[in-house]
Amino acid sequence: MYDLIVIGGGPAGITAAVTAINRRLETLIIAERWGGQTAYFLELEDADTHQVITGEELLSRFRQQLDYLDFCRHFDRVVKVAPADDHFAVHTQDGSCFEALALIIATGAKPQRLQVPGEERLAGRGVSYSVVTHGALFLGKDVAVVGTYRRAQLAAAELSQYAHQVYLFSPELLPADWPLVPVLRRLRNVKIYEGATVLEVKGDRYVEGIVVQTVDEATLDVPVKGVFVKLPRKPNSELVRGWIDCDEDGRIKVNVYGATSHPGVFAAGDVTHVSEQVLVHIGEGAKVAVEAYGYLLGLKARER
Ligand SMILES: Cc1cc2nc3c(=O)[nH]c(=O)nc-3n(C[C@H](O)[C@H](O)[C@H](O)COP(=O)(O)OP(=O)(O)OC[C@H]3O[C@@H](n4cnc5c(N)ncnc54)[C@H](O)[C@@H]3O)c2cc1C
Structure with missing residues (x-):
């Protein structure tokens, strides 16, 4: 049984996992792939591109820690998350099932493109x-x-x-x-x-x-x-819809600490209503991990 499972390998998920690991929580991050939507940067004919720090650059130092700790990560698609009495079961496409006392959902959102020539x-x-x-x-x-x-x-x-x-x-x-x-x-x-x-x-x-x-x-x-x-984006919240409160567009509702309506489940990044930016979500991921840590400390204190 893990202390914490983080679902999502974008800015929010990566910094959440690193923050939790640094607090010595038994942590597993599950993602289809690293990076989410961060591998993108803008170049203009007459502008100095050095003005822009890429999401990739910002995240790389955090990701390097996870690359090194291979036992903390699992690359696959999560197909089901089931709440049980005192823990959560996370099922992946390859048939594995992982259990944890707390969860962070950081599954991002699907962008809508113009889909036109050019x-x-x-x-x-x-x-x-x-x-x-x-x-x-x-x-x-x-x-x-x-x-x-x-x-x-x-x-x-x-x-x-x-x-x-x-x-x-x-x-x-x-x-x-x-x-x-x-x-x-x-x-x-x-x-x-x-x-x-x-x-x-x-x-x-x-x-x-x-x-x-x-x-x-x-x-x-x-x-x-x-x-x-700036077309509407579709939050990847299917895994928790029905048992966690979402708004009318499917974004997971969180309080200022990143806690959802279900005790022990936290969410960060584009899957919530917090504005979409790599820099913001790096902070959001760290913030919810600190909250999850506090929640787990409370659980453990009650068990004693
Ligand atoms: C085309 C584009 C360009 C952008 N450009 C910029 C920019 O220049 N600067 C900037 O600051 N922001 C930019 N953004 C916004 C920024 O990329 C996002 O706000 C940010 O990546 C969101 O981080 P996140 O961690 O919430 O989710 P994401 O980065 O979307 O990551 C989601 C993660 O969850 C994983 N995942 C999802 N569902 C599952 C599942 N069921 N099982 C397992 N894993 C799952 C994905 O594989 C991925 O690893 C851009 C976004 C887009 C779409």
């Missing part, structure tokens, strides 16, 4: 999925944001502060009752197209434009240097 080829060359990380590189430039909901609205609002012109291409109508929507409509350097369908991201080596079909079926060819994809 997106994949120009990813990291003007196509970005993170305004928090790359937005500032677009000072004084024209950029496009694709999306409708909170992530897209926040992205457009943030970019409007330093980009020259922001085009918000929203596949759906912007919900009128969201507080940022009237703000965006008033901003002089934000142009909103609702019911827009992206057809192509254009550019040779770097992004040079975006081709969009508008709601009245006109085709626009808009010159931009950056395209930020």
Whole structure:
């Protein structure tokens, strides 16, 4: 029986596992693979890429500890997590079953891509999925944001502060009752197209434009240097849905300490509602491991 099983090998899972191991908890990290969505970095024609610290770089020191401790890790897909009276059983695709007194769920979220010509080829060359990380590189430039909901609205609002012109291409109508929507409509350097369908991201080596079909079926060819994809993401919370509280989009609900609605289960990273960034989730992973440690100390004290 382990003290703690961490499910997920992205920034949140890796730092959670390392933090727990450093506190001498019997820990197992189970992941399909290392790194999650961190192997990604942005290069622009006229920007110094050294401004950006890659997620890969940030995480590598933590991951090296786990690479060394091979008995603490198991690479496979978790197919079922079952709560029992005083512990949890974690089943993997290869038929193994591991048990632990506490769990950390750090399974991330599935991104939604545009799936149009040019997106994949120009990813990291003007196509970005993170305004928090790359937005500032677009000072004084024209950029496009694709999306409708909170992530897209926040992205457009943030970019409007330093980009020259922001085009918000929203596949759906912007919900009128969201507080940022009237703000965006008033901003002089934000142009909103609702019911827009992206057809192509254009550019040779770097992004040079975006081709969009508008709601009245006109085709626009808009010159931009950056395209930020901010479509909704699907949290990988299937393993715990039904016995742990999730919000309407499937994100695991956690309190400020990362505790879920079920005692002994903690969650961190993109599978929760905490904003998506490698740097943030490195901290979130460490935070929940410290909480799990406190929980286990309490359990052990009661057993004595
Ligand atoms: C295309 C893209 C570009 C991005 N660019 C940046 C950027 O430049 N800068 C930045 O800060 N952030 C960026 N982000 C966001 C950042 O990558 C995420 O916020 C971060 O990786 C989330 O960390 P996480 O640990 O929660 O989950 P993830 O990194 O998604 O890791 C999830 C882990 O869980 C594992 N897993 C999932 N389900 C199971 C299962 N059933 N069994 C076993 N293992 C499982 C996966 O294999 C993976 O190891 C980007 C995201 C995307 C999609």
